[in-house]
Amino acid sequence: MVTSSTELVSADHAEFACICECQSIDRDAVVELHRGFFSDQPSLPSKYFYDQSGSELFDEICELDEYYPTRTEASIMGACVDAMVEAIGPAGRLIEYGSGSSLKTRLLLEHMHADVTYVPVDISGDYLEQVAEKLRLEFPRRRIAPIAADFTRPFQLPSSRARQARDVVYFPGSTIGNFGPAFAASLLSQMRNQVGTGGGLLIGFDLQKDPAVLEAAYDDRRGITALFNLNLLRHLNRVAGGDFDLKGYRHIALYNDRDHRIEMHLESCHEQSVTLAGRTRTLSKSERILTELSHKYTIDGFTEMAAASGWQREQIWTDTNEYFAVGMFRS
Structure with missing residues (x-):
């Protein structure tokens, strides 16, 4: 079940304190994660790409022929x-x-x-x-x-x-x-x-x-961008109490011609329940989590x-x- 945004924002302070004490994110970050991941179109903030591993993977991306x-x-x-x-x-x-x-x-x-x-x-x-x-x-x-x-x-x-x-x-x-x-x-x-x-x-x-140039830049042949995208889930498992199974998602990059932007997603390979920052939702097979926009x-x-x-x-x-x-x- 997806909890409404009203319920998320009005969650009691004791719950936030418990989550933040156990993890390394603050109350504002918990609200941000809840608003994104538990919305009708689940999304995760792209800033969580950049832990140590994510920063190193991005350095590798910058060396790719396609990028x-x-x-x-x-x-x-x-x-x-x-x-x-x-x-x-x-x-x-x-x-x-x-x-x-x-x-x-x-x-x-x-x-x-x-x-x-x-x-x-x-x-x-x-x-x-x-x-x-x-x-x-x-x-x-x-x-x-x-x-x-x-x-x-x-x-x-x-x-x-x-x-x-x-x-x-x-x-x-x-x-x-x-x-x-x-x-x-x-x-x-x-x-x-x-x-x-x-x-x-x-x-x-x-x-x-050319959209073909753009899509290749965000979905390289070596799969480094896919690893970078999946690392966001690993990072959130560590800092926000997530229990994402990285093997249960695949990397998607596509160009949205109407809004002139690349969209990166993680697509659920099967129906699964996920806990993040103290709350749980069910993702259906092929449901996508938006992880990045690039206008x-x-x-x-x-x-x-x-x-x-x-x-x-x-x-x-x-x-x-x-x-x-x-x-x-x-x-």
Whole structure:
């Protein structure tokens, strides 16, 4: 049985306290999981992809032949880094949302002034600290100040050593596309509020293209993306009291042409009951759990969305195939 959203939100505090005490998620996360998984269309937050194993699997995905976004964005940055650094200007803090391995950021750090404080923000704290230590060795003159946090919620920034310098959010990888239009706009507004008037945003976003290219990128021949998708269930088993049987699901990736987005699902191979964060539901055979959205944009469409959140476009860089774009915006 699927419990109604009203019942979920009004669950008593004692139940939440018990769940949160036994697991490593907070009350807000329990509400979020219940609202998604126990809805008519079950879904799970894509942020739970990124524990240590998930972050490492994503690094493998970025090396796949089919997965064009990482290498395409890296090629754009390699060709245009001087123009990007000039557009960024004398940043006091470079704040990277969802930093992961910070591979593309290294190129920026090599070219930016020494006083910049690099603030990588990622939900996977252990992995984040490993990456930060490597960066400190590579860039001993840079201040590296990692923050383990869910960047979709407000978080406190460290102090800056630079005076009279603006803050710049760096959001590569088209991660913005993982959110629906309303939430993406809200997140852009949060970034704008964080950096204030005159702040900057350097952001990568994926462009609309042949659906066959898109579907191959999210369903590779080696099955790494499938492992990445299933790891979300393993992570939730550990941190949210889940009892998902990973052998009972298969990876699905398809392009939704109407909404211009890739959808990733986990499809139930048979009827099964699942407990998550203290509640249980039954999944029928072939019922799908939505795990990720990846919206694809036009340059003008993305510019309009950014403008509605207080960002004005300064410059756009793209590759020769126009598969991907990196944009500089000012608040």
